[in-house]
Amino acid sequence: MIRKVKGTRDILPPETTLWNDVERTALRIFGGFGYSEIRLPLLEPTELFVRTVGEGTDIVSKEMYTFADRKGRSLTLRPEGTASVARAFIENGLGQRPQPLRLSYFGPMFRYEKAQRGRYRQFSQIGIELLGAATPAADVEVIVALHTFLAELGFDDLIIALNNLGDPEDRERFIAGLKTELTPHRDELCGDCQRRWEENPLRILDCKVQRCRELVAETTPVADVVSEDAARHVAAVEAGLQEASIPVRRAPRLVRGLDYYLRTVFEVISPELGEDTVICGGGRYDRLISDLGGAAVPGVGFAIGEDRLVDVLPQSFKDRALEQRIVAVLPVGGAAAAQATSLARDLVLSGVTAHTEVTGRSLKACLKWATKMAASVAVILGESERADGVALIRDLDRGEQETVALGDVVARVAELLQARR
């Protein structure tokens, strides 16, 4: 048996309905804020991610699906979306469009990690990017849009955590200070943190080991070390969010895994999945486009993990999304088959979902099948009805049945399904 590649998954109906609804809602809400969808390649030159995400990050150093194409060029299956948006911005001269530019995207990303719940090698993200605005108001808008989207899905228990990473210069200073403060206790840090000391000192901040947490708690938070400008910026973002009634929690130890973030960084975590499993991560990246050789265009955005989001979707949303109003079209006897299909077409065009019985089974089996298909109404096209130019319409929930002229079937079915809501 051929099996799916590790870390990928088959998303089957009816779960696909959830995904469709989530994506539709994203397009509606983000689109409503002025973000238009951009569709980008899944395949990019490896260098794009090395230069933007950062050579030292886990993503680039060990998690990328990288391979050589037939001409020896190094290509990579995108591990995230923002780098591609930046590349496309430069390549397509999007700086010539009215600024700022608001873009949204969704689709699969790839990271070579060991899979577990909520973490797959192929996973989907939904993101937006606001390019060409450096103001706190831009950050506020992005987070308000995020919150609006999540609220629209029915979430009311999600936590938005916010931190200030300062500018790159601040960060270097901060790391130096952090190390100085921790040096006396360096040997008390856990094994992972010993490693992080050299490789990724910022990560020491969000270590889960109790002793590390205690030690880190004694150190000066990043936000206290950043420049005046950066501090003012994030303070303004916070104030703006407060004014918009967005519940935000300051997270002095919040760190992100991509090098390009600066100043505002934020995450959304779900109590259900636990604090370690981030549903959404984002922040500001004012140097990303210029680092790629473009103009000095600031940006801010986020990416939502769609797999994780769907995993914890509120029941209310699922119920609504999975609610269906279906009519089953049941021809009895082979002669009615074609008639059934064209009746189904009329029903479909009238906006309802019509499942047509095409295996030629008995009426009894047809009705059983209709029930299993979750149909609320069945249209029965039998021999005698054919002769009279009528059809039987059966209300499957109530068990009531009526005879209707063929020409009135669509209207009557619509009525019955309407009453069902």
Place this chain on the structure above:
RNA sequence: GUGGGCGUAGCUCAGCUGGUAGAGCACAGGAUUGUGGCUCCUGUGGUCGAGGGUUCGAACCCCUUCGCUCACCCCA
């Protein structure tokens, strides 16, 4: 990459100290001629993850391997 758990029908699982496999659900058909949802009957469906070994004989024991899963690392 590190560590733990698990691999028997589509799904959830049973299978006692080794004697060549079962249930429930699901799926299909039927219970007097054209009427479902309950019930009942019948049927389809498994090289017991794979390979090797021990044995007269292995789903059960041993070795190897692959896969799945959970946690860590990290991240969405």
